[in-house]
Amino acid sequence: MSVLLLLAALGTAPAIAWCQNEAVPAFRQLDSMEARVQGCVTCHGQNGQGTGNGSFPRIAAKPAGYLYNQLVAFRDGTRQYAPMNYLVAYLPDAYLREIADYFASQRPPFAPREPVNVDPAILARGQALVTAGDAAKGIPACVSCHGSGLTGMNPGIPGLVGLRASYITAQLTRWRVNERHAAEPDCMRRIASRLSDTDVTAVAAWLASRDPPRDPSPESSNLVRMPFACGSQR
Amino acid sequence: MSRVRLVLLLVAALVVLLLVGAIALYVLRPRALPGYASAVPASTQAINRGEYLARAGDCVACHTAPGGREFAGARTMPTPFGNLYVPNITPDEETGIGSWTADEFYRMMHTGISRDGSLLYPAMPFASYTKVTRSDSDAIYAYLMSVPPVHQKNRPHELRFPFNNRDLLIGWRTLYFKEGEYVADPAQSAQWNRGAYLVEGLGHCAMCHTAINALGGSSESKAFEGGMIPNQNWYAPSLTSNREAGLGNWSIKEISDLLQAGASERAAVYGPMAEVVYNSLQYLSDDDAEAMAVYLKALPPREAQPPPTSQARLVDPAVMEIGRKLYAAQCAVCHGDEGKGQPPAFPPLAGNQSITMSSPVNSIRMVLNGGYAPGTQKNPRPYGMPPFAHVLDDDEVAAVVTYIRVAWGNSGTPVTSAQANDLRKLPAQ
Numbered sequence: 001m002s003v004l005l006l007l008a009a010l011g012t013a014p015a016i017a018w019c020q021n022e023a024v025p026a027f028r029q030l031d032s033m034e035a036r037v038q039g040c041v042t043c044h045g046q047n048g049q050g051t052g053n054g055s056f057p058r059i060a061a062k063p064a065g066y067l068y069n070q071l072v073a074f075r076d077g078t079r080q081y082a083p084m085n086y087l088v089a090y091l092p093d094a095y096l097r098e099i100a101d102y103f104a105s106q107r108p109p110f111a112p113r114e115p116v117n118v119d120p121a122i123l124a125r126g127q128a129l130v131t132a133g134d135a136a137k138g139i140p141a142c143v144s145c146h147g148s149g150l151t152g153m154n155p156g157i158p159g160l161v162g163l164r165a166s167y168i169t170a171q172l173t174r175w176r177v178n179e180r181h182a183a184e185p186d187c188m189r190r191i192a193s194r195l196s197d198t199d200v201t202a203v204a205a206w207l208a209s210r211d212p213p214r215d216p217s218p219e220s221s222n223l224v225r226m227p228f229a230c231g232s233q234r
Numbered sequence: 235m236s237r238v239r240l241v242l243l244l245v246a247a248l249v250v251l252l253l254v255g256a257i258a259l260y261v262l263r264p265r266a267l268p269g270y271a272s273a274v275p276a277s278t279q280a281i282n283r284g285e286y287l288a289r290a291g292d293c294v295a296c297h298t299a300p301g302g303r304e305f306a307g308a309r310t311m312p313t314p315f316g317n318l319y320v321p322n323i324t325p326d327e328e329t330g331i332g333s334w335t336a337d338e339f340y341r342m343m344h345t346g347i348s349r350d351g352s353l354l355y356p357a358m359p360f361a362s363y364t365k366v367t368r369s370d371s372d373a374i375y376a377y378l379m380s381v382p383p384v385h386q387k388n389r390p391h392e393l394r395f396p397f398n399n400r401d402l403l404i405g406w407r408t409l410y411f412k413e414g415e416y417v418a419d420p421a422q423s424a425q426w427n428r429g430a431y432l433v434e435g436l437g438h439c440a441m442c443h444t445a446i447n448a449l450g451g452s453s454e455s456k457a458f459e460g461g462m463i464p465n466q467n468w469y470a471p472s473l474t475s476n477r478e479a480g481l482g483n484w485s486i487k488e489i490s491d492l493l494q495a496g497a498s499e500r501a502a503v504y505g506p507m508a509e510v511v512y513n514s515l516q517y518l519s520d521d522d523a524e525a526m527a528v529y530l531k532a533l534p535p536r537e538a539q540p541p542p543t544s545q546a547r548l549v550d551p552a553v554m555e556i557g558r559k560l561y562a563a564q565c566a567v568c569h570g571d572e573g574k575g576q577p578p579a580f581p582p583l584a585g586n587q588s589i590t591m592s593s594p595v596n597s598i599r600m601v602l603n604g605g606y607a608p609g610t611q612k613n614p615r616p617y618g619m620p621p622f623a624h625v626l627d628d629d630e631v632a633a634v635v636t637y638i639r640v641a642w643g644n645s646g647t648p649v650t651s652a653q654a655n656d657l658r659k660l661p662a663q
Contacts, residue, residue, distance in 0.1 A: 039618025086662035
């Protein structure tokens with residue numbers, strides 16, 4: 001009964017309120033990963049579902065290898081974002097792996113989508129890039145690596161579901177201006193360098209406009225041959 | 235007096251001054267030490283001992299760039315006087331210290347004079363390393379000679395005038411540098427002396443825990459009395475005051491746990507001290523950690539005034555209420571309704587000296603940026619605190635920090651929104 005009430009409350013509450021509860025520290029048992037990752041919750045939510053703040057991504061159910069690579073990159077400074085660089089600066093590999101595994105195994109519900117207000121032509125361009133790419137510009141479809149359901153591919157390619165347009169735009173832009181890198185060969189750098197400003201907006205808007213998948217689990221690797229070699233998949 | 239004579243007199247005076255200056259520089263410049271007999275090739279045992287000692291000295295922290303090769307230098311070290319670029323100490327013959335002898339290495343450690351005779355900037359803690367024995371210096375040298383050489387040229391320092399003139403360091407050395415190996419105090423136990431040797435020597439704790447003045451020097455009379463760490467904007471608490479990080483009423487185990495594991499029943503380390511534990515202190519043997527604890531606990535307290543009582547009456551009740559509500563909503567789940575914490579996972583705030591000490595900088599920074607204790611051999615899966623910078627505004631940060639500084643009988647003083655705002659503008663580090 002209380003669960004039903006809770007669900008009903010969640011259904012009617014606005015998105016921000018839904019997220020804020022998830023952003024307050026709480027745990028059931030002291031000796032648990034749940035208690036140990038309290039350092040993450042005000043930005044990424046109790047189960048990695050994200051919070052009301054658009055700068056911080058949903059990390060739940062992203063491939064463990066991808067999350068681990070990001071944690072190591074933040075620790076070693078090869079991915080720059082001061083609050084993350086500071087938090088994980090003195091954590092050893094084994095523990096970062098454990099944190100990555102923890103969030104990769106989480107399956108929290110998706111936050112309600114935020115409305116996307118862009119021109120239908122832009123949305124159409126976004127859909128085309130995500131599902132078919134742009135052969136003339138040498139841009140492969142997002143789905144060819146990030147999975148047909150865009151839930152990512154093990155071990156190293158992140159899901160693109162449940163992310164806000166602002167976060168996707170920020171990351172693609174960082175890749176375009178060479179501020180974000182991945183292991184060589186850095187496939188995303190090759191792709192991002194071929195995107196225009198409009199392409200970035202279009203891809204971000206269309207991805208953010210999609211309903212969340214029923215199963216957010218990443219695809220297993222080796223089901224497809226990827227169009228570009230990616231160091232993160234080795 | 236004619237104009238010509240005046241000019242001549244001035245020129246003569248200038249020449250004399252320059253001569254005196256040159257002679258002073260020549261006479262005061264420290265000399266090479268007498269040579270020692272060349273060491274025999276290093277044994278595995280000596281190299282292992284050197285690795286242990288190099289860790290106790292935390293060489294790697296400064297001599298490795300973020301994401302760079304170990305000991306290859308090139309790390310930027312911002313100082314109030316400009317940027318220093320830490321040199322390569324791998325045994326590369328051309329760009330590292332591969333062609334140094336053990337004598338030259340010891341002279342550098344002991345006197346702060348480089349192989350080429352130039353004076354080292356005191357960012358290199360030679361004022362502490364001078365206490366290291368010749369035998370320990372040789373072991374560290376043997377270890378550094380055994381690591382993979384990295385060919386990477388040193389980048390010249392970028393210090394502002396006049397600090398870019400190394401000869402000025404003669405003045406600094408006269409004021410702040412006392413050369414000499416550690417001399418054991420026969421009135422103390424062997425364990426205390428071992429602790430003193432590590433704390434005052436390789437551990438170079440005074441670099442942060444003794445205040446740095448405008449000349450970049452630390453005065454011996456203020457040893458371990460605490461101070462702001464330049465350019466890092468963390469406060470290194472006093473080790474001699476039981477109102478800061480003085481350890482007079484801690485147990486030896488609580489101290490050695492904090493040093494070695496990074497978390498104890500009393501407190502956990504964050505920020506620059508987390509770096510020290512992560513790169514250096516976690517590798518100490520139990521004996522050495524205990525020796526340091528014994529020495530630190532025995533440091534004489536230098537309190538001028540009796541400990542203050544709760545300052546809650548100084549706080550506006552409305553602010554106190556905002557702080558209390560925020561604490562109950564955001565903090566109590568980990569730190570407990572009464573601030574007792576759940577140590578060593580979540581440190582206590584009630585009676586915690588680092589919360590109540592006069593500088594509120596560290597508490598404010600923790601609320602803004604959160605922090606993880608370091609992951610160490612004895613605490614490989616540390617707990618962490620999330621950042622609240624994006625959740626709380628300056629007034630709320632000030633209110634909650636004020637609350638924890640005065641609640642439960644804590645004797646801290648209120649903090650202002652302006653203090654929170656100043657620290658919010660700085661990047662997390």
